[in-house]
Amino acid sequence: MEKITTNLLAGVAFAVTIAIPAWYSGVQIPLIGGPVFGILFGMILAFRQRSDIFTAGIRFAAKNILQYSIILLGFEMNLFQVFIVGSQSLFVMIFTLSAAFITAWLAGKYLGLPGTTSTLIGVGTAICGGSAIAAAAPAIKASEKDIAYSISTIFLFNIIAVFIFPFLGHLLHMSDLGFGMWAGTAINDTSSVVAAGYSYSQPAGSFATIVKLTRTLMIVPVTLTLSLITVGKNSRNSTFSLVKSFPWFILGFLLTSIISTTGVLPSPVCSCLAQTGRFFIIVAMAAIGLNTNLRQLVHKGIKPVLLGLSCWLAVAAVSLAVQNYLRLW
Numbered sequence: 001m002e003k004i005t006t007n008l009l010a011g012v013a014f015a016v017t018i019a020i021p022a023w024y025s026g027v028q029i030p031l032i033g034g035p036v037f038g039i040l041f042g043m044i045l046a047f048r049q050r051s052d053i054f055t056a057g058i059r060f061a062a063k064n065i066l067q068y069s070i071i072l073l074g075f076e077m078n079l080f081q082v083f084i085v086g087s088q089s090l091f092v093m094i095f096t097l098s099a100a101f102i103t104a105w106l107a108g109k110y111l112g113l114p115g116t117t118s119t120l121i122g123v124g125t126a127i128c129g130g131s132a133i134a135a136a137a138p139a140i141k142a143s144e145k146d147i148a149y150s151i152s153t154i155f156l157f158n159i160i161a162v163f164i165f166p167f168l169g170h171l172l173h174m175s176d177l178g179f180g181m182w183a184g185t186a187i188n189d190t191s192s193v194v195a196a197g198y199s200y201s202q203p204a205g206s207f208a209t210i211v212k213l214t215r216t217l218m219i220v221p222v223t224l225t226l227s228l229i230t231v232g233k234n235s236r237n238s239t240f241s242l243v244k245s246f247p248w249f250i251l252g253f254l255l256t257s258i259i260s261t262t263g264v265l266p267s268p269v270c271s272c273l274a275q276t277g278r279f280f281i282i283v284a285m286a287a288i289g290l291n292t293n294l295r296q297l298v299h300k301g302i303k304p305v306l307l308g309l310s311c312w313l314a315v316a317a318v319s320l321a322v323q324n325y326l327r328l329w
Contacts, residue, residue, distance in 0.1 A: 011057015011287075012065070014050075018042055018286035023279055033189065035130045036155045038282040039148060042289020054290075061287035062144055065280050067249035070135045070219075072277025074256030075270040077217065089181060089211045092322045096185045097218065099318040100126030100311050107310040111303045116142040119226065120150035121304060125311040128216045129154045129189035134281055135219045135250065139227040148292040151285065153308035158192040161312075165196045169204075176203040178323055184211025186316040217257075223250050 018041050019034075026034025104122025108115065123136045133150045136142070165187060169179040179200050184207065187193045193212040198205030227250075260270045 007053050007056040008060055009057060011054040011059070012061050012283075013057070014054050015042075015058060015061040015065075015283045015287040015290065018045065018290070019279065019283040022282050022286060026282070030195070032155070032159075033130075034278070034282040035151065035285045038285035039151055039289040039292070042286040043148070043292045044289075046290050046292055050290075058287045058290050061283055062291065063138065063284075065287070066134050066284035067138055069277045069280035069284060070131070070249050071252035071256055072273050072280060073131060074253040074274075075260045075265075075277070076274035077213065077257040077260055079217075079257055079261040089185060089214055091326070092181060092185050092319055093215055093218065095322045096315045096319050097126045097222075099314040103311045103314040104307065107307050111307055113303055113307060114146065116140055116146045117149050117304060118307060120146055121153055121307050122311055123222060123226075124150055124154040125157075125188055125308065125315055127218050127222060128212065129158060129192075130281065130285070131190075131216065132219055132222070134284065135223050135253075136226055138249070139223050140230050144288045144291045147288050149304040151288075153304045154188050156305065157308055157312045158187070158189045161187045162192050162195045162199075166200045169200050172320075176201050177207060180204040180207030181211055181323055182316075182319050183208040185215060186312075186319040187212075188312075190216070220250055220254060 019038055022037035022041050023034045025037040026032065029037075101122045104118045104125070108118025108121075119140055120133050120136060120142055124130065124133045126132070130151055133147060133154065137147050161183075165183055166179075169182065174182065180197055180203070183193050183197045183200070183204070187196055187208075190209075190212050193208050194205060197208030256273075259265055260274075265273075
C-alpha cells in the first residue's frame with residue numbers, strides 16, 4: 001500500500017512540476033493557453049526514458065485529476081446569467097451543436113478515423129474546446145492518444161479564429177450583438193472567444209463571453225448522452241457496470257454550479273476553486289502528454305486536422321446562417 005501511494009505521489013508530482021511552467025506560459029501567452037503548453041511540454045519530455053515509479057501517478061493524473069478539474073470548473077458558472085443569455089442564444093446553439101456532431105460523424109467515417117477521436121473533435125468544436133474534450137473523454141473511454149489528437153486539432157483552429165473572425169465580422173458589417181453571438185457559438189475555446197470578441201468591440205466581447213459560458217453548460221447533457229450511448233454499446237458485456245461507468249463527475253459539476261449560483265460560498269472562494277480546476281486541467285494535460293508518442297501524433301495527425309477543419313467551417317457557417325435568418329446582424 002505504501003509503495004502504491006509513493007508511486008502515485010511521484011507521478012502526480014511529476015505532472016504538477018510540468019504544469020507549473022505550462023500555467024505560467026499560458027498566463028504570458030493566453031492565446032495559446034496553459035492546457036496546450038501542458039500537453040506540449042509533456043510530449044517533449046516523453047522522449048526521455050523515465051522510471052516506472054512515475055507510471056501509476058501519471059495515469060491517475062490523466063484520468064482522475066482530469067475529472068476533478070471539471071467539478072471545480074462549475075464554481076465559475078452563474079446559472080441565472082446563463083439562463084438569461086441562453087434564451088437568446090439557445091436557438092443558434094441547437095443548430096451549431098447539430099452541425100458539429102453530424103459533420104464529425106460523416107467526415108470521421110469518410111476519413112476512416114476512430115469513433116472516439118471523431119466524437120472528441122466534434123464535442124470540442126461544438127461546446128468549449130479543451131474543457132469539453134476533458135469532460136467527454138472519460139464518458140466514452142477515449143484513449144490518451146485520442147485526447148492528444150483532439151486537443152492539438154482544436155488548438156490550431158482556436159488560433160486561426162482569433163485572427164480571421166474579427167476581419168470577417170467587419171467585412172460582413174456585423175453588429176456587436178451579431179458578432180458576439182457568432183464568436184460565442186462558433187469559436188472553440190473561451191480564451192479565443194474573449195480575444196476575438198474584445199478585438200471586435202467591448203460590447204461584442206462581453207456578449208460573446210456570456211454566450212460562451214452558456215455554451216459551456218452544454219457539457220452536462222452532451223456528456224450524459226455520450227455516456228448512455230457508451231453504456232448501451234457495452235451492455236452486452238456481463239461484467240459491465242452502469243454505476244462504475246456513469247460520469248458522476250458531471251453531477252459534481254452541476255452541484256458546484258448550483259453552489260456558485262446560490263452564493264453559499266463567497267465569490268472569492270468560488271473564483272479560487274475554479275482557478276484550481278483550471279490548473280488541474282493543465283496537470284492532466286501534462287500527464288497525457290507524457291504518455292503520448294509525438295512521432296506517431298505528427299505522422300497520423302493530418303486526418304484529425306481535416307476533421308477539425310470540416311467541423312469548424314460547418315459550425316461557423318451554420319451560426320451565420322441562423323443569425324441571418326433571425327436578423328441578428
